[in-house]
Amino acid sequence: MYQSPTIMRHKSEAIRRLAIYIAAFTAVLFIIANQPTSGSCALETPSFQNRFKIPPCPFHSITGLYCPGCGSTRALGYLVRGLLLNSLRYNPLVLPLIPILTVGIILNFYEQFTKKRLFPSRFRFEVSLLILSLVLLLTLLRNIPMQCFDFIRPPE
Amino acid sequence: MTTIKHKMMFFYYDMNGIKHGPFQMAELRLLVNEQVVTPRTILETEDGQQELANQFEELFPHEQGKTTAPDINSFETTYCKNCGNEIFDFGKACTRCGHLITSEFTNDTQEPVIDTCLIDSILVTILCCFPLGIVSIIFSSLASGAITRGDYKDAAAKANVAQTLNAVAVILFFMLIFVVWILHSILANMDIHFPIHWSR
Numbered sequence: 575m576y577q578s579p580t581i582m583r584h585k586s587e588a589i590r591r592l593a594i595y596i597a598a599f600t601a602v603l604f605i606i607a608n609q610p611t612s613g614s615c616a617l618e619t620p621s622f623q624n625r626f627k628i629p630p631c632p633f634h635s636i637t638g639l640y641c642p643g644c645g646s647t648r649a650l651g652y653l654v655r656g657l658l659l660n661s662l663r664y665n666p667l668v669l670p671l672i673p674i675l676t677v678g679i680i681l682n683f684y685e686q687f688t689k690k691r692l693f694p695s696r697f698r699f700e701v702s703l704l705i706l707s708l709v710l711l712l713t714l715l716r717n718i719p720m721q722c723f724d725f726i727r728p729p730e
Numbered sequence: 731m732t733t734i735k736h737k738m739m740f741f742y743y744d745m746n747g748i749k750h751g752p753f754q755m756a757e758l759r760l761l762v763n764e765q766v767v768t769p770r771t772i773l774e775t776e777d778g779q780q781e782l783a784n785q786f787e788e789l790f791p792h793e794q795g796k797t798t799a800p801d802i803n804s805f806e807t808t809y810c811k812n813c814g815n816e817i818f819d820f821g822k823a824c825t826r827c828g829h830l831i832t833s834e835f836t837n838d839t840q841e842p843v844i845d846t847c848l849i850d851s852i853l854v855t856i857l858c859c860f861p862l863g864i865v866s867i868i869f870s871s872l873a874s875g876a877i878t879r880g881d882y883k884d885a886a887a888k889a890n891v892a893q894t895l896n897a898v899a900v901i902l903f904f905m906l907i908f909v910v911w912i913l914h915s916i917l918a919n920m921d922i923h924f925p926i927h928w929s930r
Contacts, residue, residue: 630914632906633860641860667856678849685843699878702848702871709855709864 588686595679606651640716642667642709645728664728667712674705741774742767742783749774755788762789844885846873847892854899859906862899866892 633641649665652658653672661669685691715726740758741751744766751774753761761767762783769784784790848870855863869892876885 630910632903632910635910635914636906643856643858643860643863646856665856671852671856675849675852682845682849686845691843698846698848699871699874702846702867702874705848705852706864706867706871709867713860713864 588683592683602650603654606647606654640713640727642712642716644716648728663725666726667708671705674701739776743772743774752776758789844873844877844882844889846870846877846885846889847896848874850896851892854896854903858903859899862895862902866895866899869895 631641631644633639634644645664646668649661649668652660652664653669658669681692712726715723739752739754741749742753743749758767767783767789769782769790771783772780773783773786774780847866851863851866851870855867869888873885873888873892876888
């Protein structure tokens, strides 16, 4: 029988999910933090480009448009090195979303283990609407073909 | 566990509390097959003892040793009162027949915890496939709206859509990125750069 996966996962499944999150997080951190840090712009140096090529965004490669996630790998790379302004320059969503995602993941697992809600649902609805509007606004602004919006596009 | 004398007659109470019977054990077994008698049905013996049907080994051989009143904080299975379907979670409604679970064992005032997949959707939008991620964020916010209304069935359905979209997006992303990565390297070697940029 098909089981509804979103209502109250089994404990073992919740643990597996947590393991997947942690594994993905450590893998991303490992790849990004292991890159050479020579020069002001480590991710852009030719030595880096030759050693390891971060795959390009498929959406950007195919359509030429910028997605809200474009530049997020480089933004994470700068964030790991503590260059917050560079991180914001490449993708303004990564830095503000990290605390939201961390709190959200912890809340999710708290709920799945104790089966109690900490915050009312209305709060969640507003948060999801806020994030949706932020993402849509960023996508819209990035794809306006005008010079004055270059600041929000990731540099090549 | 109740010991049963043979040729004993039984009565059962249906969902509305109406007493049916008397039946013999063999007849009750037929009723179990037709899902009229479920593990949660209350049976009454001739001498007036009331028991849940899952306590009878003759009717439900696999149900032995299960708790009669499941603890809300445990992951034991429960059964829908209407159709006998196994319910693995303490949602508000049975997944098969939609019968509202308002038994004495579930706490009605407690809001069921439905994961609206918002975090997964954000991660998919930022790290993977953008168009599908947006759609799944929309679906997860619809799900939280449905929770606000109190429509938990609708919320679960919408959250399921969001989760399925996320899974599809991740699979599509890995397929696409493989193809694009290879194409990108081949074309870059041939000095062809195929992404078109607005600024140029």
